[in-house]
Amino acid sequence: MNRHTLFGGxxxxxxxxxxxxxxxxxxxxxxxxxxxPRVAPWECFTTGWFGELFGNARLMEGLMNSxxxxxxxxxxxxxxxxxxxxxxxxxxxxxxxxxxxxxxxxILIPGVVLGxxxxxxxxxxxxxxxxxxxxxxxxxxxxxxxxxxxxxxMLVFIARLQRFDATQTEAALDLGxxxxxxxxxxxxxxxxxxxxxxxxxxxxxxxxxxxxxxxTVLSESTFTTALASKVRHxxxxxxxxxxxxxxxxxxxxxxxxxxxxxxxxxxSGGRASRSPLYANPxxxxxxxxxxxxxxxxxxxxxxxxxxxxxxxxxxxxxVLQEKLDRQEELRAEQRARIEAQEAEQQxxxxxxxxxxxxxxxxxxxxxxxxEAPAAPKPESPxxxxxxxxxxxxxxxxE
Amino acid sequence: xxxxxxxxxxxxxxxxxxxxxxxxxxxxxxKINSGEFFSFLGPSGCGKTTMLRCISGxxxxxxxxxxxxxxxxxxxxxxxxxxxxxxxxxxxxxxxSVAENIAFPxxxxxxxKKERRKKADELLDMIALPGIGDKKVSELxxxxxxxxxxARALAVEPDILLLDEPLSALDLKLRQHMRTELRAxxxxxxxxxIYITHDQGEALTMSDRxxxxxxxxxxxxxxxxxIYNRPRSAFVASFVGENNALxxxxxxxxxxxxxxxxxxxxFEARVGGGRKYKAGDxxxxxxxPEQLIPGASENAFPATLTRQEFEGATNHVFAKAGDTxxxxxxxxxxxxxxxxxxxxxxxxxxxxxxxxxxxVGHMASES
Numbered sequence: 001m002n003r004h005t006l007f008g009g010x011x012x013x014x015x016x017x018x019x020x021x022x023x024x025x026x027x028x029x030x031x032x033x034x035x036x037p038r039v040a041p042w043e044c045f046t047t048g049w050f051g052e053l054f055g056n057a058r059l060m061e062g063l064m065n066s067x068x069x070x071x072x073x074x075x076x077x078x079x080x081x082x083x084x085x086x087x088x089x090x091x092x093x094x095x096x097x098x099x100x101x102x103x104x105x106x107i108l109i110p111g112v113v114l115g116x117x118x119x120x121x122x123x124x125x126x127x128x129x130x131x132x133x134x135x136x137x138x139x140x141x142x143x144x145x146x147x148x149x150x151x152x153x154m155l156v157f158i159a160r161l162q163r164f165d166a167t168q169t170e171a172a173l174d175l176g177x178x179x180x181x182x183x184x185x186x187x188x189x190x191x192x193x194x195x196x197x198x199x200x201x202x203x204x205x206x207x208x209x210x211x212x213x214x215x216t217v218l219s220e221s222t223f224t225t226a227l228a229s230k231v232r233h234x235x236x237x238x239x240x241x242x243x244x245x246x247x248x249x250x251x252x253x254x255x256x257x258x259x260x261x262x263x264x265x266x267x268s269g270g271r272a273s274r275s276p277l278y279a280n281p282x283x284x285x286x287x288x289x290x291x292x293x294x295x296x297x298x299x300x301x302x303x304x305x306x307x308x309x310x311x312x313x314x315x316x317x318x319v320l321q322e323k324l325d326r327q328e329e330l331r332a333e334q335r336a337r338i339e340a341q342e343a344e345q346q347x348x349x350x351x352x353x354x355x356x357x358x359x360x361x362x363x364x365x366x367x368x369x370x371e372a373p374a375a376p377k378p379e380s381p382x383x384x385x386x387x388x389x390x391x392x393x394x395x396x397x398e
Numbered sequence: 399x400x401x402x403x404x405x406x407x408x409x410x411x412x413x414x415x416x417x418x419x420x421x422x423x424x425x426x427x428x429k430i431n432s433g434e435f436f437s438f439l440g441p442s443g444c445g446k447t448t449m450l451r452c453i454s455g456x457x458x459x460x461x462x463x464x465x466x467x468x469x470x471x472x473x474x475x476x477x478x479x480x481x482x483x484x485x486x487x488x489x490x491x492x493x494x495s496v497a498e499n500i501a502f503p504x505x506x507x508x509x510x511k512k513e514r515r516k517k518a519d520e521l522l523d524m525i526a527l528p529g530i531g532d533k534k535v536s537e538l539x540x541x542x543x544x545x546x547x548x549a550r551a552l553a554v555e556p557d558i559l560l561l562d563e564p565l566s567a568l569d570l571k572l573r574q575h576m577r578t579e580l581r582a583x584x585x586x587x588x589x590x591x592i593y594i595t596h597d598q599g600e601a602l603t604m605s606d607r608x609x610x611x612x613x614x615x616x617x618x619x620x621x622x623x624x625i626y627n628r629p630r631s632a633f634v635a636s637f638v639g640e641n642n643a644l645x646x647x648x649x650x651x652x653x654x655x656x657x658x659x660x661x662x663x664x665f666e667a668r669v670g671g672g673r674k675y676k677a678g679d680x681x682x683x684x685x686x687p688e689q690l691i692p693g694a695s696e697n698a699f700p701a702t703l704t705r706q707e708f709e710g711a712t713n714h715v716f717a718k719a720g721d722t723x724x725x726x727x728x729x730x731x732x733x734x735x736x737x738x739x740x741x742x743x744x745x746x747x748x749x750x751x752x753x754x755x756x757x758v759g760h761m762a763s764e765s
Contacts (some may be wrong), residue, residue, distance in 0.1 A: 173475070
């Protein structure tokens with residue numbers, strides 16, 4: 001039995017490290033001043049990458065576009081999804097399964113196909129009708145994303161509608177409500193939680209979509225496409241900073257939601273009166289989802305403020321100095337070696353002296369060749385090279 | 399209200415309701431009087447709920463007319479009819495408080511919030527649940543929900559209240575209590591109640607009149623005691639209450655009485671429904687368990703006791719006469735009396751007026 005728990009514990013540990021390890025490492029790299037996102041040679045604790053992230057105009061513009069497109073998609077996909085779900089619930093069984101397949105199809109079609117076909121279709125429509133002003137990244141991305149995002153919304157609504165007691169609507173009608181009143185006062189309030197989650201899901205789906213968007217967005221860019229092109233040109237820790245922000249937002253949302261759900265469950269299950277947590281007025285107030293949210297926001301706000309005030313330049317300068325010293329050391333070593341070599345070569349092959357001297361002279365301004373053994377990773381010479389190049393340039397050689 | 403009582407009658411004028419080839423209600427023709435407590439009684443699938451939905455306006459009759467208060471209701475939607483329906487599962491609105499539920503009919507008619515609350519409190523007083531207006535529906539007990547549903551239906555001030563087996567979800571004690579309560583509320587408000595049930599106990603105890611339905615056909619309409627004592631068809635005789643059925647051949651008829659030859663002997667009994675039989679006609683004789691009396695001299699025949707079920711006040715005794723198993727109800731005589739033992743032979747008999755001869759027809763299936 002002991003061995004079982006040991007194995008179970010080890011398995012759980014392995015499982016969770018596999019699941020969350022990458023996130024932890026990525027979040028850590030956001031605070032390392034190294035130009036390349038890494039944990040291992042820890043240089044300095046810094047919050048500068050957050051500033052760099054917010055200073056990236058292309059990303060911030062993409063974020064703005066994503067918000068605009070996301071709002072548009074939510075505003076259209078949620079009503080379309082609701083209408084689809086309602087239509088399905090009213091149909092006879094045979095027609096329903098057929099329509100269901102048709103409505104769900106866009107989810108199964110590759111996003112690339114949806115994106116290209118959106119451009120082709122709307123290109124022809126707008127050119128044919130003279131509504132050329134519609135042929136822009138915002139409009140095309142909204143209509144392109146809606147084709148499949150509204151199916152997500154519909155799935156959420158179908159799940160909720162299955163639990164709706166249709167006699168509720170009949171009761172409302174019987175009590176004198178018009179069909180419109182029955183819809184507004186009975187069905188819509190019942191669907192409210194589903195409308196909330198559908199809005200959330202459609203917003204996320206719109207926000208993180210790449211396959212379709214990369215085509216439909218034309219010359220504009222959304223946050224996701226801007227991010228993708230940034231990664232293609234080489235990554236830096238400001239992306240880790242973005243990951244930290246996203247993880248934090250997710251955690252705040254999840255914790256607040258958990259507090260809300262637990263409270264609701266305890267209250268509806270009658271456990272609220274029995275639980276000491278809810279009996280004590282102080283802890284009762286503290287576990288209120290609103291308070292939980294406020295506490296989290298305050299703590300994160302405080303940390304962010306403290307982070308923005310943190311200055312890592314002294315440490316960074318020290319690290320830089322260390323690097324320069326190390327470089328100087330390496331140079332001296334190199335010079336000594338060259339001199340030794342020259343002395344040796346002079347004694348054996350006096351002719352080749354000029355050829356070697358020219359080669360070394362050209363290299364000396366940028367990256368010194370013997371530096372390679374100091375950095376083990378293959379990518380690091382370029383990172384180092386950039387750093388050194390920028391710093392060594394103003395310094396007088398020799 | 400008492401002086402100028404509005405016409406709260408319902409007239410079903412040759413109403414048939416069909417779904418494709420299936421006839422749910424077949425030529426129903428009856429009048430439900432103003433202020434009456436009227437029940438439709440029948441097994442599930444007999445068409446009684448379809449009938450109710452037709453009266454409330456959720457479906458239209460395929461043939462015939464429904465008249466409420468003398469007015470033809472063709473094309474009038476459920477929200478425009480002077481009816482209110484209490485659903486089998488009540489269909490209270492779970493997202494609203496009790497008071498909001500009750501005042502919902504007023505809300506959709508544009509009554510102000512203050513007046514709605516006043517009316518809701520009045521109705522809560524009437525159903526003897528004052529002060530629960532702010533509770534959630536989920537916090538109520540089964541009986542309370544029941545009464546709230548009635549209050550909500552009455553808030554419309556309907557002429558007709560339709561009830562679709564509303565007591566079926568309650569436990570026995572509460573169900574019996576609610577029967578009395580429903581009847582009292584009906585007397586108080588003077589509204590016509592149309593009650594749907596498969597529970598004969600409910601139908602017989604509460605109703606002024608009962609319509610027994612089977613396979614879409616109204617088999618018999620009448621006061622509860624007439625339904626029980628004077629069944630007009632084999633279905634009514636077998637569905638309402640317990641009954642022993644003996645099949646046989648008519649030997650002769652004189653007035654209300656006829657003689658029926660069965661494998662157990664020839665018995666004399668009342669003819670149901672004033673029918674006329676010829677000698678040689680096949681017929682069924684129904685005699686109720688409580689009318690089979692040990693040692694009675696009329697229509698006597700020998701039988702053997704097979705088993706008995708003790709149920710407090712009554713003892714259900716099963717006896718075999720020839721190949722026929724009979725059911726006999728005996729009042730518990732207490733410690734002073736003695737019960738016949740198993741395997742004992744005894745003589746049973748019944749009075750001719752307390753048994754009914756009916757034509758052979760479909761019977762209620764045992765379940």
